[in-house]
Amino acid sequence: MNKADIVDVLEDIAVLLELKGENPFKIRAYSGGARVLETMEDDLGEVIAEGRLGSIKGIGSALVDKIETLHATGELEYYTKLRASIAPGLIEMLDIPGLGGKKVKKLHDALGVESIDALKAACEAGEVSALKGFGQKSEEKILTGIANRAAYAKRHLWWEARTVAEPILAGLRDLPQVEQAEAAGSLRRLKETVGDLDFIVASSEPQAVMDWFVGQDSVQEVTAHGETKSSVRFESGLQADLRVVLMAQFAFALHHFTGSKEHNVAMRQRALSRGYSLSEWGLKPSSNSGSGEMEVGSGELEVSSEQELFEFLGLQMIAPELREGMGEVERYELGGDSVPSLLELSQLRGVFHNHTTASDGRGTIEEMAEAAEALGFDYLGLADHSKASYQANGLSDARVLKQLEQIRAFNESGESAVHVFSGIECDILADGSLDLEDRTLAALDYTVMSVHSSFSQSEAEMTARVIRAIEHPGTVMLGHPTGRILLRREPYKIDLQKVIDAAIANKVIIEINANPKRLDMDWRLWRRAAEKGLMCAINPDAHSTEGLAYYAAGVNIARKGGIPTEQILNCRDCAGVAQWFAERR
DNA sequence: GCCGTTTTCGGCCCGACTGTTTTCAGTCG
The missing domain is CATH 3.30.210.10 (DNA polymerase, thumb domain)
Structure with a gap:
């Protein structure tokens, strides 16, 4: 069993123990162990082989046994028995706001409910409010929670959450009682998805601020309204919390x-x-x-x-x-090793991997270049789809060469201060071969190789397929390496550590696909990969002039990943980029 | 279940809010 699956098992165990009413610190030991394992950068197989697992902080002898058993056999009797002893419906109940392990256990023990449906029936029959520790309000809250379960559980793309948060933050800052206001939480941490919004305000008149907050037009429900904290829910299911403190705090x-x-x-x-x-x-x-x-x-x-x-x-x-x-x-210890300074938006001189009307984009070469100029860029890379992406009107070899001529003419016309680099987003076919002829690829300034088909291959097949493409001399960049669509489609199975190593060995750049729905390759992998020498390009994958703005989401990921600016191609000037491409081809 | 330069036992991050209580447990972040 691989590391990610073992992490899932440990997290499952923590949830199951919660429903058993176990010692909370034991529960935390399991979820903490899962966390430690998840963020461990070394290869789990190596760590186990070298006997180092037990020396990692947060993993003691009991967890060493369980992790090693899972790694070797894929099974764990303790887990199997634990899971068999708890009805799956109880786990789902934890998603209902206000219900934690203890209350779910009590509902199960006292009323015998083992599913959400049974819980709903018990509430409607008034059995829940009759229980000690529960009342009328609990019962109503559970019913509301069941009705809105899907919307509450939903996370939201950072990009979309930000558009909700910005006017609220501006509104708070406009209040005369507010001395300082900031958005906090995962929005401020630039996570790819956001669960809820958090606002922190400094004010000595909290009541007025709270009243404004809960009274916003867009508020559908006020879920808390205390002296220092209020919570509201919007129609989309997104929740927002406000905390008001004194300036000193x-x-x-x-x-x-x-x-x-x-x-x-x-x-x-x-x-x-x-x-x-x-x-x-x-x-x-x-x-x-x-x-x-x-x-x-x-x-x-x-x-x-x-x-x-x-x-x-x-x-x-x-x-x-x-x-x-x-x-x-x-x-970040003071006086410790120096840490890389983080990328700033203004350091980007241009972006790569954007589409035009030639394939499935909505802007022409001219329109895209104009939009790039408006963003202050010196250059723009265009990389339309290749012919295997039939649904996206992908380009044949002949159409690629025709577009190349158009781009040359555009650059020579001198009508734009932006230099356009000619590229292609070429499909990596199921066997790892490329969708265009070698000489076509060689004629372009650069190439982005991407998987758009046969997502269900095994991890070994997909890994070999992508590495074969990386090893092709015509490859400059690898596009969205896992194919994930946030909140909608899981990544395809692929061994990214092997892909990263192959990219470094072949001097291939891996992109940060900056489309807010992708943000692929994931920030969690970048710090280690960059330390090993991987080069990065921030690619908005724009399909319209507006889509170029996504580069900002890519900057977020580069910052989260702590990628040094020297390893981000977009930070180089036009000549520097041209030189990189020339040396690579 | 994990951890230890005061501890191998007895702690484990901390506080607000709600709903149910009549002083507090459970949940949440």
Whole structure:
């Protein structure tokens, strides 16, 4: 069993133990172990072979046994028995807001409900409100939760969540009572998808701010309305939380609610190890720090920014998008190894992999170049589909060469300050051969090779297929390496570590497909891949002039992945890009 | 179940909000 599947099993175990009413710290040990395994960058097989699994923090002897058994046999008796003892319907019930492990267990033990349907019937019969610990409101909330389950569970693309968040943030900042306001949470961390929106406001008049927030026209339901926190839900199912704090607490609150949860745990542990207790309200000497002279509340520390908070804990400023609990707290130690500076939007000189009316795009060469110029770019890469992508009106060899002539004429006309690089998004056929003739590929400035068919191949077949394409001398870039469509289509099975190694060995660039629905290759893989030498290109995959703007989502991913700017082709000037292509061909 | 330069046992990040209670448990982030 591979690492990802083992991670799933450990997470399953944690959920099942929750429904059993197990010790919460034991549950956390399993979910924590899953997390550690997931973010471990070394090959699991090697780690096990070298006997290093048990020396990883968060994985003790019990987890070593279970992980090794799963890795070797794909089965685990403990897990099988545990799963058999819990009705699958109970796991689904955890998705209903307000129901956690203990309440689901109680509903099951007291009423015998084992499915959402049975729970619904029990609520409608008034059996739930009759239970100790439940009441009328609980019953209603459960019924509402069941009715809206699909919408509540949904995550939202970062790009779309941002368009909802921006006017709310602007509205908050316009209020006279508001001193400072920021969006926090996964939106601020630039995650590819966002569960809900979080807003942090500094104000000494919280009530007025809360009232404005819950009174917005777009609010469909107010789910909480307290003294410092309010929550609302919009029609789309998207939930937004607002927290109002005093200015002195703002940096702490902003840091806390930006998260991630794992980052916060690491920061609190760091604070504790230095004798301080960190919370969303502030930083104070911890009560058990030993020296009796430190009374709780007597040494509250003040910081005016997140940067000061990090510095107090001996850290460089960690950008929000890096706070994923993936070792950043250790890496950003003051005076430690230098960390790469993060890409800025303004550093991009152009973008690659965009479509025109020649295949399935909506803009002409001229229109796309004009839009690129408006964005301040020096160059634009055009890469239409090749003929195997019949549904996208892909180009034959002859049509590619015709377009190449059009691009040359456009560049020579001098009508645009933007230089257009001629490329193609060439299909990688099922056997790993390419959809166009070698001489066609060689005539172009550059190529992007992508998989658009036979998604259901085995991992071994798909990996071999893509590596064969990478090894072709006509290949310059690899397009969207997993084919995933966020929230809609799973990635196809592929061993990306092998693909990354092949790309490095063959000097092939892997793209960050910046379409907000793709963001592929995933940010989680970039830091390690970049350290090994992989080059990156940020490719909006624009199918219209408006689509060029997606490059900003690609910049997010490059930042999250911590890719040094020297390894991002878009940061080079026109001559530098031309040189890279020339050396590669 | 994990962990330890005070600890191999007894802790484990912390606090708001809700609904149900009458002082608090459960959920959530």
